[in-house]
Amino acid sequence: MTIKIYGPTASRAARALWIVHELGIPYEHIAVEMKDLKNPDYLKVNPNGKVPAMVDGDFKLFESMAINLYLAAKHGKDGFMPSSLEDQALCNQWSYWGMTELEKPLLTILIDMFMTPPDKRKPEAVAEAQKMLPKPLAVLNGALEGRDYLLGSTFTVADLNLASILSWAKPIKFDFSPFPNVNAWLDRCLSRPAFKAARGSK
Numbered sequence: 432m433t434i435k436i437y438g439p440t441a442s443r444a445a446r447a448l449w450i451v452h453e454l455g456i457p458y459e460h461i462a463v464e465m466k467d468l469k470n471p472d473y474l475k476v477n478p479n480g481k482v483p484a485m486v487d488g489d490f491k492l493f494e495s496m497a498i499n500l501y502l503a504a505k506h507g508k509d510g511f512m513p514s515s516l517e518d519q520a521l522c523n524q525w526s527y528w529g530m531t532e533l534e535k536p537l538l539t540i541l542i543d544m545f546m547t548p549p550d551k552r553k554p555e556a557v558a559e560a561q562k563m564l565p566k567p568l569a570v571l572n573g574a575l576e577g578r579d580y581l582l583g584s585t586f587t588v589a590d591l592n593l594a595s596i597l598s599w600a601k602p603i604k605f606d607f608s609p610f611p612n613v614n615a616w617l618d619r620c621l622s623r624p625a626f627k628a629a630r631g632s633k
């Protein structure tokens with residue numbers, strides 16, 4: 432049965448859309464609008480009233496990273512979901528790390544820049560968010576030293592998940608010059624045809 436991905440392309444659903452393109456699996460995109468997320472019908476899909484959500488037959492899943500790790504485990508080949516327990520744990524590590532260390536400050540800046548009327552913007556909150564980014568980015572820059580991807584030479588779900596979060600650094604024009612390895616890795620990930628194809632979805 433075709434899996435269903437819920438959520439507009441301009442939301443965290445973009446992550447799930449990227450992975451279905453990357454894996455080449457058939458899917459149905461239900462671009463439920465943000466205004467409809469608390470409707471009873473959608474709450475049956477995700478009781479949080481948030482996107483993305485995924486339905487695979489009778490199985491329902493929410494949380495973007497969990498959806499992607501599930502799809503990678505189910506459909507990944509050629510090392511996209513690595514086979515060793517240790518490497519799988521590293522995929523979890525980078526996925527959770529991106530969510531806890533990077534997502535909030537990036538989103539704070541993105542929302543302030545693009546979704547907040549000028550008179551409601553909060554420069555102090557943005558400055559605070561900017562200050563939170565260099566430390567984890569230095570860690571990531573170190574982890575990428577001498578390698579193309581997080582686990583070595585193969586693009587894995589760890590790269591996809593983390594790059595999907597860091598893709599928000601592009602519209603905010605974050606200055607990556609102190610983090611050249613991150614800059615090169617992010618460009619490498621975001622130049623993948625599947626990333627571009629996913630953005631063409633509704």
Ligand SMILES: N[C@@H](CCC(=O)N[C@@H](CS)C(=O)NCC(=O)O)C(=O)O
Pocket residue numbers: 442443444465468480481482483493494495496
């Ligand atoms: N941790 C969740 C966050 C989900 C989330 O907050 N999604 C936003 C859209 S990007 C949403 O649905 N917002 C609607 C709301 O909070 O009411 C995930 O990664 O899936």
